Amino acid sequence: MNDGNGSTNGSRRGITEAAHRGDERTALLGYLQRQRDLVIWKVSDGEDDVLRRAETPTGLTIHGVVRHLTNVERSWLREVFAGQSDLEYDWTDEDPDGELHVPADVSITELTGDYAAESARCDEVVASASLDDRSASRDSSLRWILLHLIEETSRHLGHLDLLREQADGRTGEEPAED
Structure with a gap:
């Protein structure tokens, strides 16, 4: 049952429920986690070779989107906001879209594991900061960065909806209730 505070104890297979009450921080973090x-x-329970076949005319893939989201969180929260350096990314100056080009031997399970682990590291950064704190390298507040990440993640979730339907016909906005 949803406690209104972004609880993961809902009835939809571990999907965080959006906060219906509570403060701004709870709402932002709840929506991002959701x-x-x-x-x-969206990308779980699919066969890797089937998921890999879905591609837009510009080359966007399920695997690439998940890896992109991992890199985006790392960049915005750990580098831009917290000022951490020497972080590794899957893009380079020579290939600025490198995170979208995922080698064939990298599975969706590996990518979602990396994404969840990076999200947890980013959550540690956020836990000790105020929404009004400014980033280390840009004039952006944590509030703005969280809103940007919600927007970015939501946009790419829409891409994943279409790619997943193209791959194997799976549709739906969220898991069915248990």
């Missing part, structure tokens, strides 16, 4: 959970749900 989108993360839906990304992982």
